[in-house]
Structures are given as structure tokens and as C-alpha cells.
Amino acid sequence: MKTIALKLARGRTYGIVGQNGVGKTTLMTRISARDIAGFPTDIKCVFVRHEILANDNQSVLNYMEQQGKDANSASSVGEISRVLGEMGFTDKMQNSAVLELSGGWRMKLALAGAILSKADLLLLDEPTNHLDVDSVGWLVKYLNELRDTTCVIVSHDYSFLDKVASDIIHFADLQLAYYEGGWKEFASKRPEVISALPKRRTQSYFAELTGEYEALIRFPDPGPLQGVKSRLKPIIRFTDASFQYEGTDRQILKEISLKMSMTSRVALLGRNGAGKTTLLKLLVGDLELTSHPNNRGEIWRHQNLRVSYIAQHSMHHLEENLLLTPVTYIQQRFFQGRDHELAKMGSICEITGRAVRGGQLCYQVKRTGRRDDETWEPMSNLACKDAYVSKLIKNYDEKLKVLASGVELRPLHETEVKLHLQNYGIEEELATSKIKGFSGGQKSRVVLAAAMWTRPHLICLDEPTNFLDKETFKALVKAIQSFRGAVLTISHNREFVEKVANEEWNLEEGRLRVNKRASNEPEGDGEGEGEEGEAEGEGEEAK
Template structure:
């Protein structure tokens, strides 16, 4: 096809351009071209473009009128099927012609189509013949197109093509491809057969050898060197060429010999690993897997042995978690039924409806577990749940204990295959070691593990399953052995920041009264807390403070109170055992919870753009309004009712709402409206008085609104949201056009990070931020936190992460806090003053995205300059000279 369609199309276009007018010869050429193209395109099996084939034929025959229309049709198509050589042969002439169009919109669409299709090409040999037809045109467009956004799309397409084609140039200087022929492959087949069966009389002229050689040539020319696919294609025919006594054992040996020789001749490095035939197969199937409109795996082979521990590796978005979910849900074609192979998906998230249940009742309610209560209690005890803890509520468990609970259920289920997705998330060092020992002790149960913890994977895996280019390839050995075979996979586990892949946190706005980065913005004083239904408090006598300069790592064992401490700081819960939590009235927090996805779980059918528009539609963060420190308890409602009576000029009034705020010396006063009275009757009351009357949470609502205004309200429009999400590595395509249900775990975390920082927070609080992020994203997050101008507080078990950014440690153990490395000060401290110049020069927008023109008032003098100016005025007055103001008049 690459040798037929492009030359034919060029001949057609050349014939038309040479014809000064339409004549019978032109008509004959068109007719013959249509007939030929119709027959040739029948060989194109790509499902994405099948329905467009008539339009493609029209465009190739009538390029001037039809090419722009066809490009418009194709630009609206989501390409998900693997793009092969026949598909590119049909598309390349159209796309090459499209790059000569004048309209910027058409050029952008052509670049988008090229980029999307190139990502679905399996190898460089498929795309190589088409690089000289596409790359020069793209490079030319990138230097001439005026629109910056469209230029970015073109440059992205160039980068994708170069990566797939393994070239740095324009593709015109690449050596010609070597094509294997049947005649060239036949001697390889004969040599391999005779090495196994020296008595064989077959030669290259034998019909059987000729047929086997034609299959070999097809596989080589398709650059397919997958051992399993060579076996399935060739073993049945090679068996016929061997004596009956040895064909069962030696046919595969012959095929592998031909494979290794063919790969060597083509300059391909291939390693054929033993299939370990002595082990019991739990699964040996070939399947394809898609998620929504995206193809993840195409005719991939999955073979699992009993007792092996497989690490599932690949970049974020390659389908690791989706594959495990599909196995558990019985959606993998050819996978054994649950009656034959029992699978259990180990997850630490617990349904919100279950949080009030006790641990033992939760386990007994699982219909998949057929054990009696005594056995359930025994197994729970073996993983660390004492009889007393078994009676506690699930809601009181930390993330680490929830993971241990999930493992206990898997043990009781007696699964053949355990599916573990990021099992070390939320686990401290001791529990990670416990998990390693448990998994390595399993001899009859197979495990498939997805984890970004390279040390954990290296310690437990017997094999690595690599997801790459729509295939699954097995490598024996642990992670270290795998990286020797695939060096580029080292990037999956290295903390290195790519120049083009960086995160950026927005700079926080200035706060009233905060002159240095050392001044405290949040404080806790002697705080205690206990969850309902638990035997003892989770926190005792906690005192701490946070400032703009804080870089805090909250460390401690599972269940030590780390997440509870943070929930009190952000206001998700309130102290119930004494103490006080104080925050600056204008403080904005950016918070990502331990189970990061809970922020978006109710919005999975929205795009990230729709989620942001809904969450911030009023100018406030709607998630903030649902926190525990915003919900009025019965006691608080009663106190408000009693304190709402105000006597003004001898008349009793009832406060209805707190609506506004203004500065009052070192504090604030708030505008109060009254029931049954107009706004002209509103009065202003001091902050302390309103809090004394029980209106503290109403005051906090006003503070939050004012904090948003102080943060210079960002325009909640598509372009601004896309730019903000891009600062966290999420492309506009995913922001605007993909629902969050279709995003990978890493992409969802990026959405959560971007949403949490939309209001330009002064302090970012991250609970287990390393969960679900690949190493590339983690490195970008570390670099962004280092340059962030606000405070940072992280809970993590990842020592590499915490040591990279944190200078202060809050060690939590059994509810007590031991702080070290801090710089807590009273007042402003002695650090450098915060510069206000940049803040004043920033553009301000209203909620509709319109720029607010700010009038620059007279420059405010410092107290020293004001004294000097006053002294100069007095001196001029004493001499009888006019002042500066009088001179201007």
C-alpha cells in the first residue's frame, strides 16, 4: 500500500494539473482512479476511518474542493485503533495536501490529525516511509503560522512524529527501509529445520518451506518480533516439516531460531525468555482492552503462572489500573471464569455508608467471604487487629489500617490472584515491611501489583509485565533486572524533572498585617480531639503554628493522628476535647485529602472544566462550605438565637445575617442585617462582639469571601482554567473534552491539585501527595513546592519526598506531637519584609473575565519619608514660602 497509493495519487494530481480544461482523458483518469482506489481501500481495516473512505476517495480525486471538507470531518474523529501502514498510505497524501492550505484553522486541524494518528503507530518502521511527506510540511508551517496556539499544536505534532520515527531531522535523510522477501527468508527456515532434524530433505523450493518463509517475511516487514505471535503464526506449519517423534517438542525451538536470526539481521535486539512450562498456568489469553474511546491494549497476550508476583509497569495512562479492574470484573476476553480462577481486587477505599460499621461487622457483611466469625476474627488478629480494635468503627481507621483491612478480606476470600493497586499508599515503613513478607510468603497465590514504590517492587516481584505500545510483555526477575532490559523504564521510578514537564503553584496574595514570612497564619493551642465511638482521644494537647515560610513534614506510624491533625487545621473537623484553632481572617488554604479522589468522586461524569465552573461558580469554593467548621451544631444554633437580639435606640432587633466586613484598628467590624428591616437599617458590630454572640461561623463565611477578593478574583473562564491546569501537567484536551471518569489516577490527582490551588492559597496542605503520581509528576511537584512563595505542609511516608522539601518535622505518635526544626515566632519575626510592588502591578479581573482598570493613587510614603516631608513643609512655612500643594494651585 505505501508503494501504490501515494504514487497513484501524485499521478492523478499531476494529470489534472497538466490538463488546461476538463476533457475526456481527464474523465477517464478519474473513473479509473476511483475504481482503483475503491479496491485498494478495501484493504484498510482501521475502524476509525472506514466510514470516511468514500470522502477520502473524493478528496484524492478532487483535491481542491474536497480536501478542506474531508479534513474537517476527520478533525472531529477520535482515533483509537492502531494505525498501520495501509491506513497511513491512504491518509498521507490527504494530510500532505492539507499542509498547503492557507487557512490557519485547517492547518491546525491537519496537525491535530497527524499528532493523534502518530500516537497510535506501533513502531518507527511503519511511519518511516511517510516522514518525508509530512515532516517538511509541518516544519514549514511551524515557521510561518501566526497564531501562537495553532503553532503550539503544529510543534507538538512535529515532536510526536520525530519520536515515533526516531529522527531529529525532517525525515528526508533516513536510509531506505530493508524489506524481507520470501526468497530471503527461506534459507533461514531451512537452516533452522536442519539444525533440529539433520535428516530433513526440505529445501528452499519446497512449497511448505515457501509458505513458512512468506509468513516470516510478513512478520519481519511488519516489525513484529513478539515471540508469542511468531509461535502462534508458525508453530503449526513448522510442526509439519518435522518428524512426528520430535515435532511436539522441537517446533517452537525452530521458530525461535528463525526469530532470533531474523531480528539480528534487522538490527533488532530481542531476548526470548523461557516460558517456564513447568509452572501451572492460571491464564494464557490474547485480548484487546479499551477505556471509553481510548484503546489501551491491542491483541495483547497475558500469561500468568501460579505463585508468581508480577509487577505491572508503564507510564500513567497506559491502562495499568484499568487492566486490573477489567480482570476483576471479568471483562478480559479469554480470562478464566471466577469458578476456575478467583480474583480479589485489594483497595483501601471504603464506601462512605460503611464508616459507622465496626470492623468485624464490615468483614462479615462481605458476601464473597464464606468464613465463620471465629475464623474472621482470627485472620484479623494475624494482620494486627486486636479484639478491641475489631470493635471500633471503620471511620476511625487511618489509610494504612484500611489497606490492612482490605488484605485481611483477601486472605479470607482465598483468592488465586490478588490485584493490588498502589498497596503501599498510606503504609508506614513497618507496615510496608509486613506487606513484603506477607506477599513473598504466598506460594500458591499469584499477585499483580501496581506501585510507584521502586524499592517495594524490587523486593517482591518475580516478573515484570510491561505495558507499552498497546502490548503486554513479560520480563523475568525483579524491577532491577527489568530496567537492565528496558533502560528507558528507569524514568518511571526516578525523581528527575523534564524541562517541558513542570508544575507551577500560583503566587499567594498579600495578607493584612503580615509583613514577613515568619509571622504565623495558623495556630493551634492545647487542642484535643476524639472520634465518636472510640475508647481514647486521637490527639492530646497539640500546639503548633504555620507561616508562609513553613516547610513541614508530618511523620508518624499509621494511626498516629497525622490525618486527624490536618483535618482540624483545615476545618473538616473541630476540637472537641478543648483547645483553640486560629487562622488569619483572609487566609486561603489549598488542601488535598489523603484519599485525593474524594474531592471529585461525585463529579466523575463532568469534565475538569465543568467541575471547576461548578465548584467556583459563586466566587467561593463550594467544597469549603461543606466543611465541619461551617456547619452549625444544635448548640451553636441555640447560642446564635440567644445572641441575635440587639437593642438599637431602645428598640429590639433580631440579627438575620452577617453581610460585609471592614477594617477596625487591629481587627474588623461586620455589617449585620436585621429581620424585617431594609439594608439602610444595617449596623456594624466588632468581630469580638459577634463571636461572643455565637456568630463565629457567619463571621468565617464573610472572612472567606473577603479572602477571595483579596486574592484578586480570577476570571472563571475556559482559557484561564486551561492555563491553570496546564501548570499541573494536564493538557487542554483532557481539561475540556474528557470526563474525569476516563482519566487515569495520575491525571485525576492533577485535577485535584489544580482545583485546590485555584484561589491562590497562602498555605498548601497535602495528605499523602505521592499516592497515584508517577515519578515524573512527583519530581515536578517537588520542584514546584520548592519555589512556592507560600507555606507547605505534607503528610507522607515517602522519605525521599519529605527530605527534598521539608525543613520542619512534626512527629506524631499515639496522639502526641513532637515538633523539631521549626522557627515559631511571636509577632512579625526578623525575616525580610514582603515586597508589595509586584502585587500592586498585577492585572485584576472580575468573575466574567473582564480586566478591571485600576487607578493608581498617590504613592503612600513610609513613616520616615512622611516625617521628612512634614519637616520640609514646616521649614517652608517658617520662611514664608508656599507649600508644594499651594504651588500646584
């Protein structure tokens, strides 16, 4: 900001509006820190942020008691319990750990702390994020009943501002402009500003007017695949594929034939041990048909197909990186995945090309200490070399897949990663905070964001509802329904299967039975009749 005057009157409620990035949250942070020339020393100020972090295993009640002591505004246990009860915290919840709370309950906890602090100046940053309809209604009533407390609110929820704000502060061009009379008065005076304001990205988890859940998660468009002109055209095909692990007597899969297209929404079902994860790994390429005499058939995948596999242990992998921020987690996961093995070098230091030569798949390799000497070697030779060479080959193949699809390799700089995280409800402050303080729902959104970094054509989810909270579960369903790529999930959650799947693959005694269901995909794909006929024929063949 340039030289301005900050004027706040006691008992008024101010709504601050402006374009994203102008500095609204920064201004609130400066006010809360009293980092403003001439700020009164006798004003008690409390700042409730829109993303609540917690690193404490204390119970909710003990946490609130400690927070009050730290802020020199200690309340009795009875008073704390009463306020928490008014916010909806049951006795059981008051004695549960803070880390177990979802984002919505953490916001309520922060609001309860603000109430108990009896602040002169209350700062609220996106307070309706994560709140359901009843909680938003309670907050409106509470703010309107305040008499001696001044409130400053940053919110993209303009219907909420209309109900609580007595004044509007417009933040633009490095200046603050003040408007009395509330939201409607401001809208009548500055309609051009209203139409240009950013709309709310992530509404409360339960929509206030329509009852429809507004998506917290948006999957990226995977882009086209070379030669795939219709989304109904196969991108994966199994033909009479049978599989048995080395050193075992049991044949896991028997003569499996199937096809997947970009419109596929598949639920892979079967009892524990039926071979579901084996089939999924064959689909994504984590397993291949080996030289075992009982392994027969053919597996074909589009050469440029990008796949994201979210395994059951994905959340455990995140738990090993709790001291990282989401930004650094994604940067390290994908940067080190390409370059970490280069430290081992050996004689081959880089893969620079790929082609079929003399009927064999070959790679052009560059060797250490040979500036201009690049040679072609068959894949059969390279497969016998050290593990880091296989890593180099895999990374080069991934690079070609991205380039062949018309999508440039994504830069791993901080700005690009933050923009990506926003599509999963991980905003600026949360993106640069340590993961160890996240709620379960926030952690699961980081897992999904990392998995989708490569803009995959096919998403494979292995029991996703095991690590998703209710809020993220609903958002994931919406994201899958609008996704332009293929989805395969292993799940015992019937509600999830019914919401996302348009076909079910039942695996029993090594054999696959395919059942088509009504499509859950949004209308308007515009595929031709000829392609639909082809798809129906494929379905019958799969059966």
C-alpha cells in the same frame, strides 16, 4: 485565515509553527475532516492529537482491532501485536485496559494506530508530549524512513522538528508561508520569527538533553499576607493545644506547640490512628477546640490565611463528576460553593460586613424583603441559625481573605479557568473534554488545579501519592519546591518526604516531636539574619 493555498507534496514532512492561538490545531482539524475546498477524495488521512482520550474498558489489543475496523483499515491480530511490541507494549500491557494507560502510553497507542492505517497524510499535533527519550528517538527514525506518506506536524519541540521536517510552514497574519530546507534553513532566513516563537510549555516527561524533569505543574504565587513582612514570620501557631473528640475517652493530642511560616515544608508522620488527620484538620480550621474539658490551649491562624486541603478522597469526589469538563468542574465547584445555599434564603440573605464591636466578632447582615435594613449581629447569635447562614459567613470570610491579600476575586469565566488549567498541563482540547475519558494522571492534575484555584498560602496534602501517577508525582515535587507558600503533607512515601520536607513532625501517643531537616527550597529568598535567628529560636521552642 484569509484566502490561501494549501500545498502539500507526497513524501515531504512539514512542520507548522506560529504563535499560540493563531489556529494551528484548528487547521489540522479542518484538514483531517477534509473541510477544505478541493481536498482530494482519494487521500487517506489520519490525525494523531496531542491529548489522547479514551472511554473504553477494552484491552489495548481489542481496542486497536476495533479502531482498525471502524476506519476500514483492519489489520490482523498478529500485525497489531507486532507493531505494539515495536512501540514497547509488553504482552501484559496489550491485554490490559486502555483506561489504565498513562498519557505517554496513550500517545504511543495512537501512533501505533497511525502506523497500522498506512495513511497517505499523517497529521501529528505535539507528538512528543508525554514521550520519553527512547520513544522520541524511535519516532524520529520512523518518520525519516517514510517514503510515500506526507506528514504535517505541529510542535513546540523545535529540536524534534529540526530532526524530521523537510519543510516549514509559518502560520501568521492569517496566511501560510512555505520554506523549503527544514528547520535550520528557516531559522537562517527568519531569525526574528524564531526568537518570537512560543517555547515548549510541557516537555516530554523525561527531558531529552539534561535529564532533568521539566515541570508540568506550576503553583500560583499566593501573594503577601497583611503584616507578614518576612516569609519566616509565623502564619499559624499552636500553644499547648490538647484535643479530644466528644463522646470518647481517648485524648488524641496532648499539649501540642508548633509554628508554621511561609517557608515551612512539613511532613507529618506517625502510625495509623496516631491523630495525624485530626492535627491537620485543626490546622486548616475543619476542627476547632470545643468545650470538651480536656480541650485546652490556643490555636492562632493569620486572619487572612487561605488554605487548600487536598484530602485522600479528593479523587473520589472527581469520580462523581465524570460527565463534566475540567472547566465546568471548577466553575461549579466554586460557584455553587458560594451561592448554592442561597436558594434556602430564610430571613438572612447576605453578609455585607465584618467587624469587632463591643469586644465581640460581629457580621453585618441583610435580610430578605428589607431593601435598606442592614444590622449587625454577634457571631455567637449567628452560630445558632441554619447551616446556610454559616455557609454565607464562611464565604464572606474567604472573600475578605482574598481582598486583604491584594488579590482580586478570580472571575469564573471560561477563559480564566482555561488559563489556570494550562499551569497543570490541561490544554485547550482537554479542558473542554469530559473527565470520564481522562487517564489517571490527567485526573490527578485536575484535582490539583481545582485545589489551587484560590491561590492558597498553605497547601495541606493527605497521602497525595495514593492518587498520583509517576509523572504527576515528579511534577508535584518540582511545584512544591518552587512554591512561595507553606506546605504540610501526611505521607508514608519516604521518597516524597525526603524531596519536599524541610522538617518532620512525628506524632506519637498524642505528643509531637519536631525534627528540622535541610531545606529543599530554592536559594535566593533573601531573608535577613535577624529573621533567621528568630526562626531558629522558634524551631527549638517547637521541639
